[in-house]
Amino acid sequence: MYTGFLHTHKLVVLLFLLLYVVKTALLLLNQKESLAKITKFTKVPEMILSTLFLVTGGYMLFNKPEIHYFTWIKVVAVFASIPLAVVGFKNSNKVLAALSLVLLITAYGLAEMAKRRVEKKEVIVEAPAGSTIDxxxxxxxxxxxxxxxxxxxxxxxxxxxxxxxxxxxxxxxxxxxxxxxxxxxxxxxxxxxxxxxxxxxxxxxxxxxx
Ligand code: HEC
Structure with missing residues (x-):
């Protein structure tokens, strides 16, 4: 289950990022018509993706034995990017939309970094009395x-x-x-x-x- 959610989450994140890169690029290039078309076309898939994203991400967050602080920063960045994207695209505000994308990409980078990071821990060898330490x-x-x-x-x-x-x-x-x-x-x-x-x-x- 967890591993299935992990793979789903990764796939959803990639699709989301791809979509947002395209949409933000269109906004920055003043391609209003194409942007409107894409937005209309992807409305329902985007709702499905967002739900999948939150469900899989939330599940993993609650089932992780240890959460690296990069992961918390990632979660904050993702949630901060949502209102920026909503307002940015609604008002065609390029700065807000671009900022939202930067936050999403930062979150993605943080997730990749947290995944590979293990804190050094203290190893305490306890040998039963009289036995050799094998x-x-x-x-x-x-x-x-x-x-x-x-x-x-x-x-x-x-x-x-x-x-x-x-x-x-x-x-x-x-x-x-x-x-x-x-x-x-x-x-x-x-x-x-x-x-x-x-x-x-x-x-x-x-x-x-x-
Ligand atoms: C964050 C959780 C986590 C920690 C900490 C962790 N593991 Fe794992 N381990 C996993 C997961 C998840 C798998 C299954 C990977 C897969 O095949 O999808 C796994 C698989 C394994 C397997 C392969 C088992 C099999 O039959 O496929 C071994 C062996 C293993 N871990 C040993 C260790 C050892 C030794 C440590 C400590 C140095 C460790 N693990 C720490 C999550 C963890």
Whole structure:
């Protein structure tokens, strides 16, 4: 569901941006007739797109375990752009319409940046008394710091479209690849975790399987 909403949201955003680039360009170039034609033609699709945009975006916002502050700025930029666009196009005000488009493009850029960003966290290794600290124990500490928000300590949480790690069939190499490069709502960790931390967390992920 989450991943489906994520893809729908992305598609809707692209269509929206495309439409607004065209409409704003026509306004700036004084192409009033073409603009009126397009506006009439896209009225209903635009209503559908806006609804889809809000529903998918709202759903993801409420089902995200952690929200980066870029995401909040993005939400504010999107909502600020709406009245500017409405007034800008209604009154053929080029400045307002252009400003609205700039806000939308900024929001898009912020979303792209937030997606790839993982805050550095403190990794605390807790070894049971008397035991040696092996790779799984160290991997568990990394997992607790970075992964439980979506996967849960036992790997079964499935937050934000995450897969259940206790039934995952992936090879170690594929697990490592997903951790390095991310997938859908999972961010890449290659710039956050050290090679040894990644290898240890792969061991821990494997230990979650029965
Ligand atoms: C923001 C949420 C989130 C966080 C945090 C997160 N993941 Fe994920 N993870 C996902 C999602 C979503 C998927 C499913 C991607 C897909 O296939 O669509 C996934 C998939 C995986 C998979 C592949 C499972 C399979 O069978 O396909 C592994 C392994 C994995 N994550 C490990 C980790 C590890 C290790 C960490 C911490 C370093 C981590 N994840 C942090 C969301 C997250």
């Amino acid at each position: 790779a799984v124990t160290q991997g568990k500490a990394v997992f607790k710091a970075y992964c439980v928000a979506c996967h849960g300590e036992d790997g079964k949480l499935m937050m934000a479209g995450a897969k259940d790690l206790s039934v995952s069939q992936l090879s170690d190499a594929d697990v490592k690849n997903i951790i390095l490069n991310g997938k859908n709502s999972m961010a890449p960790y290659k710039n956050v975790l050290a090679e040894s931390e990644i290898n240890n967390v792969v061991e821990y992920v494997r230990s979650l399987r029965k």
